[in-house]
Amino acid sequence: MQQILEGVFYIPGQDEFIPDSHVYVIGKPTSGDLTLVDAGLMGKGAYKIESIQKLGLSLSDIKRVIMTHTHLDHIGCLKEILNEIPHAKLWVHTKEAEPLEQGDERIVYGMDMFKSMCQAQYNIKKDAFKFEIDRKLEGGETLKMGDMTWEVIHIPGHSQGSIALYNRSGKILIPGDVVYADYAIGRFDLHGANGPTLRDSLLTLAELEVDVLLPGHNRIVEHVQPGYILETANQWAPYLT
Numbered sequence: 001m002q003q004i005l006e007g008v009f010y011i012p013g014q015d016e017f018i019p020d021s022h023v024y025v026i027g028k029p030t031s032g033d034l035t036l037v038d039a040g041l042m043g044k045g046a047y048k049i050e051s052i053q054k055l056g057l058s059l060s061d062i063k064r065v066i067m068t069h070t071h072l073d074h075i076g077c078l079k080e081i082l083n084e085i086p087h088a089k090l091w092v093h094t095k096e097a098e099p100l101e102q103g104d105e106r107i108v109y110g111m112d113m114f115k116s117m118c119q120a121q122y123n124i125k126k127d128a129f130k131f132e133i134d135r136k137l138e139g140g141e142t143l144k145m146g147d148m149t150w151e152v153i154h155i156p157g158h159s160q161g162s163i164a165l166y167n168r169s170g171k172i173l174i175p176g177d178v179v180y181a182d183y184a185i186g187r188f189d190l191h192g193a194n195g196p197t198l199r200d201s202l203l204t205l206a207e208l209e210v211d212v213l214l215p216g217h218n219r220i221v222e223h224v225q226p227g228y229i230l231e232t233a234n235q236w237a238p239y240l241t
C-alpha cells in the first residue's frame with residue numbers, strides 16, 4: 001500500500017482464485033473527509049481496514065464508500081468494512097443501487113453458475129449483498145470531497161452501473177473494471193454487460209486527459225501515454241460489436 005499522489009492512496013487487491021479488487025482512498029488527510037473506492041472480495045475486509053490504518057489514516061475520517069460497480073470481487077467484503085466504519089455512507093450508481101436494494105444479486109454474481117460456486121465456497125448467506133444505498137449516482141455529478149474534485153462518469157458495458165471517478169486537475173482516472181493497464185479491458189459477457197456499450201464507454205474515457213490510471217485490478221499506471229485509452233478501444237473494437 002502506498003500514497004500515489006497527494007490525496008490518493010492505493011491498497012492492492014490480494015487475489016485468490018477469485019480476484020480481490022484494489023481499494024483506493026481518496027481525499028487529503030488534513031481535510032478529515034476521506035472516501036473509499038470499492039471494497040473487495042469476501043474475507044478481505046480486515047486486510048483492507050488494516051491497510052488503511054497502516055497508511056496512517058483514521059477510520060473516523062472515512063465518510064463514504066463509492067462503488068465503481070457491484071461485482072462480487074468489489075462488493076464481497078463491503079459488509080465487513082461497514083461493520084468497522086458504520087458511519088460511512090454508501091454511494092452506488094442507480095442502475096446497480098436499485099437491484100441491490102431489492103436483493104437482486106444478478107448484478108453481484110454476473111452468472112448463475114458463478115453464484116452457486118461462490119455461495120458454496122464462501123458460505124454466503126441469503127441477503128448478504130442487500131444494502132440500503134445512501135446516494136444513488138447518475139453520472140455527471142461533480143463531487144467535492146476531501147479538498148479535491150472528482151467527476152462521476154457513467155461508463156456501462158462491463159456492468160450496467162459502472163462508473164469512473166475522474167480528477168481533472170490531476171488527470172487521475174479510476175475506471176473500475178472498464179479499462180486496465182496493458183491494453184486490457186473488462187469482460188463483457190456477464191449479466192448486464194454489453195460489448196457495443198462498453199466500446200462507447202471506452203470512447204467516452206478516451207476523451208479525457210489521463211496521466212494516472214488506477215484500475216480495479218492488475219497494475220496501476222502512473223504515467224499513461226497519450227492516446228492510450230483510444231488505442232485500447234480501437235484494438236478491442238472488432239470484438240465489441
Ligand SMILES: [Zn+2]
Pocket residue numbers: 069071158159177186
Ligand atoms: Zn467487474
Ligand SMILES: [Zn+2]
Pocket residue numbers: 019021071073074177216217
Ligand atoms: Zn473486478
